[in-house]
Amino acid sequence: MAVAALGQLNVEEPPPAWGSRSVDCFERLEQIGEGTYGQVFMAREIKTGEIVALKKIRMDNEKEGFPITAIREIKILKKLQHENVIKLKEIVTSPGPERDEQGRPDGNKYRGSTYMVFEYMDHDLTGLADRPGLRFTVPQIKCYMKQLLTGLHYCHVNQVLHRDIKGSNLLIDNEGNLKLADFGLARSFSYDHNNTLTNRVITLWYRPPELLLGATKYGPAVDMWSVGCIFAELLNGKPILPGKNEAEQLSKIFELCGSPDETIWPGVSKMPAYNHFKPSRTMKRRVREVFRHFDRHALELLEKMLMLDPSQRISAKDALDSEYFWTDPLPCDPKSLPKYESSHEYQTKKRRQQQRQHEEATKRQKLHHPQPHGRLPPIQHAGQSHHWSGPNHPMNNAPPPVPGGPGHHHYGKPRGPPGGANRYPSGNQSGGYNNPNRGGQGGGYSNAPYPPQGRGPPYAGAGMPANGPRGPASGYGVGPQSYSQSGQYGNSAAGRGPNQMGGSRNQQYGWQQ
């Protein structure tokens, strides 16, 4: 039995060649990030021309060899295969001792460096959200959140805690796919073991109260807190809990979520750091008040994500089941999302820094990709339209979700050096849209202080069923893989009902041609 199966496998999938390739198979293009333990470069595979991301494994600790964090990340990434988890393609090494930019020999004196080769992703969520003038639409936020939760649910089912969920670790490609990345702090966990884990994980602003209070036994709920912070940040337009240190972080959390006590969080007073950080006065929960401008379902979900007591916090699976994702406007198809010029938090930050230093445009060009690399054709939305033009979508269903203000200039922008704000003639922001509803509503987006949340008139009159029918296809409980594109987005009858964005989507891009 086993022998036969093995034989089949050998035919279908040739065994991997042993040993790793050299990093010389790749041409380094530019630095795009700084991981937990190394730099990340964009590179081109010379043989195929494929663009990849190379993550260098820093060998700082000469006493203990190959970093255990890298071992964890490699083990975990080889284990996780999911469309919402970054794919580790291979590992390559550089043959000789390397020198850093200053010409000093690199840390590892034994060999050259080791690099993980990942699929290249154009953006990270923070970099994208920081683009001046860009505002995500509601279906877009739902789409990202849904993918984030799907990927995270998959990790949790496979007993992996990510432990560093934040915008810059959520990569997005130009197909609108979101993938969890940087598993440098991730760990396997098991419910039965009594292993203690470190609480020195997760970037401060996204760190849950239990870790701040010193918990060393924790589970998937830590990641869900981070998801809540990101969710609120997407809707709010800026980070919601930007603490400067642990004490301030906790007090910000308590100001928002109320001060914890034994009734709302049984056991909290026994937490290691509870007495140290115990709030001096009782505060009441203000999530609903602070985020009252969010729509009802968003707020409901956020409340459950930002539960102080980790045991009461919503799981990724239940979050995916929440009304929010099944109420209009539905999450859009990732493919229908606009394509943006590459942006990573690292780059946007760097760009901003550099722009301050050199105002001249010539200098600015250097910071961007020297040339478009053919992989990203100018955006051709027409080609995808059939995907979305369901036969029964009246086109006046919903206004096309276009970010307000100058944001949508990015849509059709060819890759290359960006110009100033005036590169594209303004004034046709709504021109060319065929959607008759668009004219009247368009203005609302540009000026709205918050992304439209679908509780006001923009969506109300759309004549859609309030809830997409939840067909029998909802299978993510069985296995994360079943969140595949086919059943997930309702362009087929079997799905959750028609995606109401469909008809108008096509109209949206008419102006480009």
Added chain:
Amino acid sequence: MAANFWTSSHYKQLLDQEDVDVAQPLDREKGITVEDYKLIKMQMSNYISKLAQHVKVRQRVVATAVTYMRRCYTRKSMTEYDPHLVAPTCLYLASKAEESTVQARLLVFYIKKIYSDEKYRYEVKDILEMEMKILEALNYYLVVFHPYRSLVQFLQDAGMNDINMTHLSWGILNDTYKMDLILVHPPHLIALACIYIASVYREKDNTAWFEELRVDMNVVKNISMEILDFYENQRLVSEERINAAFGKLALKT
């Protein structure tokens, strides 16, 4: 979803017996045979267990380390990858991969304690250098599924989880790491073979239970035969025979 064996890299890398029973060309030049290989690998498995007792790590770490070592020699020569360095390095790497990190200098300390002989002594830097070479030889595939978990589950399911049966089958399972079984067979079948042998040994009739399992009993019996053959041969292995194998390895070419 790949946290189960069937979608893991371990499953995809199960080897045919022919691919495991090899002596690398460089070693063959020294007259080292497949039989010598088996003896050396067995000795090194024992060495790993011994070191592991000193540094106090779980059996799982030992099992993973032995698996790394055996995988390594399906494609690398002992001439280039000295078994006396590969063995402790595999333990070092496995301790990281199994979240029971052991410091390299601690290993070096115990290596010196076990071996008075100069030539088997290695320093921290040797281990760290070999670690990188082994990572590469393993192609960074570090996940290993072991039969221990299925063994426990099977025994429970068969209602044979008395201390007696558990100890015996667990012990047999430990011994299978002195062979290359883990590179060739899925872990649950190895576990079943161990239970099979143990129940024959203890004269427990559980044919009915085995029949209800949806596994190919021929494979289980073949694995059992391999294990029994190993025990049989084991009695014939002399100290001289082992020394002769290591002697060939020490030859300069």
